[in-house]
Amino acid sequence: NAGVTQTPKFQVLKTGQSMTLQCAQDMNHNSMYWYRQDPGMGLRLIYYSASEGTTDKGEVPNGYNVSRLNKREFSLRLESAAPSQTSVYFCASEEGNYNEQFFGPGTRLTVL
């Protein structure tokens, strides 16, 4: 099992460019999450998907969109990147009842 995989690992964008961060899990988990991690601020929830076909906003959703493509995949899109979106982005998945979220290795995004 690969667990949770994320692509790309690193990305540099110019202000205004768009991109999609990909996440996939092979644990047959129902719930998936996107977080951003900034220095000294821990992890903050951007969007989550409690089950296939549903998505909901988290704490910091502005500037992002998500798609739960199927049970395995949950993508995060930046339509018009801004320097404030420079961060490390983590995807996580959870079976559903126990809050034991498993994290991917992260995508390090820099917006110039």
Added chain:
Amino acid sequence: GQQLNQSPQSMFIQEGEDVSMNCTSSSIFNTWLWYKQDPGEGPVLLIALYKAGELTSNGRLTAQFGITRKDSFLNISASIPSDVGIYFCAGQSGGTSYGKLTFGQGTILTVHP
């Protein structure tokens, strides 16, 4: 939104020493989780706590779910160099927040050989 206050922010210790860190909240949580993050990696779950007063161990790690449900602590005994990393607490409050975790700011642990 909910906030978790994690302390200390950083610790510098000698190999073999014991370590203690804690998290407090102004709100009640139904679940407390402790994660460790190595440089360049995602957080990895260390211990999960589901019941007020629960004390759980995982090797040299021990964590407790506070009786008030507003705090939790993590102890590491006899630290070793590979304990280096960032430790995060996370809480889940249930109800409409089901599944959504609130994270502390992290404790950066440095272990000197």
